[in-house]
Amino acid sequence: MRSIFAALPLALAAPAMAQDAQVTVGPDAFLEGYYASIKDSVAMPTAPVGAPLPSNVATITRIAFGSCNHQSRSQHMWDQIAATNPDMFLFIGDNIYGDQTWSGDAALTTLREAYAKQASHPEFIQFRSTIPMMVSWDDHDFGFNDGGGNFAFRGFAEDIYETFWDSSEEVKARPGIYESKVFGNAGRRVQLIMLDTRFFRADFERMPFREERPPLGPYVPSQDAGKTMLGQAQWAWLEQELAKPADLRILVSSIQVLTDAHDYESWEQLPLERAKLYKMLGARADSGLVILSGDRHAGGIYTDTPLAAGEQLWELTSSSLNLAFNSTERNTAREPDPRRITDFISEENFGLVEIDWDAEQLTLSLRGAAGEVRVTETIGWAPPVSDAPPIMGEPATSGSR
Template identity: 40%
Template sequence: MQRRELLGLAALSLGGCAAPTLQPPSPPDAPPPLPASASRISFASCAHQTLAQPIWDTIAADKPDLHIFGGDNIYYSPPQWSLEELQRAYALEAAEPHFARFRRAVPHVALWDDNDYGANDGGAEFKFKNESKAAFLEFFKAPANDARRTRGGIYDARVFGEAGRRVQVIILDTRWSRSSWTVTDQRGAPGKERYVPDADPAKTMLGAEQWSWLEAQLREQADVRLVVSGIQVIVEGHGWERWGNLPLERQRLYDLIAKTRASGVVLLSGDRHFGAIYRQTQGVPYPLVEVTASGLTHPWKEAKEAGPNRISELFTEVHYGMVEVDWPARTVNLSLRDIKGVAQRQHRIAFDDMKAST
């Protein structure tokens, strides 16, 4: 009871704010500085602020150099949206003791997905995205001069390490400018659960500004590139949110990787409330591997999917993902780890297998 009352007070203290500003002062309790290099990178998504989150202690004990918050960092996407209630949700998450310890101790970067963006399955049409963006940047304690404050969305990129041992983290925003999905004509049918593919060339996933920015990022020198998307990218066989619902935009991504000769791309995603590993070989400059890690608090234990390009069984327990770059062996080791930190799904990629053929 006492803890609940304290959480309620914390939430109330953030309520009733005036219109948000996109230029708040630098927070006094800024997160740990980002590391100069990063070879162990954890990532995870889907944490409900009303649920206990002991897995943060497990991730911290795994000693990542960097953590990626992969979206749905809280859950607030109601039909009647309000800034006050969004801030209450963030206050509950901030007060969760395992999370609070973790973000004070572990350097991190973050993206959002629909439930912290503020609209379930939402895209460019969401009316309160500016307010939601301000709250997101406040929660993750972005400094006043953060480039995201002047962009349309929260896309971002960071580089870690020196030449020859360089990891680039590219965070995509698949909400801010994304065109509307085409709703299924057979709701709940396998492969058509909510949406169907739409090849309308006028529709966009990222918007012109972000596409141009992404091309510049892919031209940067890097040995390993972690491209992070809230929704799944290469995954086939289901009718939930995914890049495949805008197939021309997904092919545009593949073609851009080829055009820029961006080697070392590994895709990370969340959203689905389970973990899995996928591999795509068609229409891509080299085989692309995607790891979905989605289940910090409430995984979908009964999940099933056709998974035609899935190379692992689904993992439906509480979990997180880990990327380990083995520089001497020139490999990237990917895993999904349980509440004890034990790898339950694994895949290894050689650097030489992440290069476009000449």
């Protein structure tokens, strides 16, 4: 614990009594005072100037996205993404790795240094200047591996994020970094919903100790109704967003939603919250829907028909941009998954969503390090639900791949 408060005045290490011995001052108040005292002395990096978002009436037909980008590794993927000529790019989490050498200081020095390093790359500078971006975060740019709402320095991590990405006034005005935008006129309206699965999230429950490390993650699903993924305010906001008129909704979650095939971070670990999400998605105003996710250092296309949603859902996971850990053949065999309808692409990749407004179809694909198509699937606008929906985990597929 000592290192966590290494950069703080000694008084910050524990709650203390005010001088009049009447008011107890907790750690949050001490942290506010600490951050106020250092605000003029610490560097707060900013991203390269970005291309403006399309106008709210612009027709969007091609959206690229990606996750898991290490600031100290090759930045070659930016040219490959730009070559697909996307209308927008969604940077959906682990956009830098600022926690790997973190010493526990409250000033989050390594997080700020990682952002500054990313901002210095010519490839990223060029990409930012030409391709509009929307951004979310995951744990490594939130500041703490697998971190959530109990991360003591999350408020300052949010300040760093919002300063770097020049977040909208709407985002800056509330805790968390969730955001939504609608583009296009009636008949061609796409809504982009960027969730925050970090700032409010309850801790996941860990498996009991055992000598051998679990091969596919340390967590177990919790039935604790008090645990939250999004927090009360974000849940209320999401319900309002899903009631807005749109023809297609793209829901971004930094961690995977549909799969039950592993015990790493995913919505599976909070099944009551996932059922709540499914029910809310099923009750949305009439529209098509696709889910995008990252985090896994591998990617694929998933589908399932959860009873709570009442319809077939599709998810495209893309990860990573420059931090691949394994081979596709080995990873696919290591993690069998009846909900994943493709190989588990483990080499560097980015995702692409292509919208055919006339045919009311989406083409979902993962592109490799040379821009090549690794997997693809074309789906109908709102895929029909059969009279006898498949058992959860046994999806019906459509299109080509």
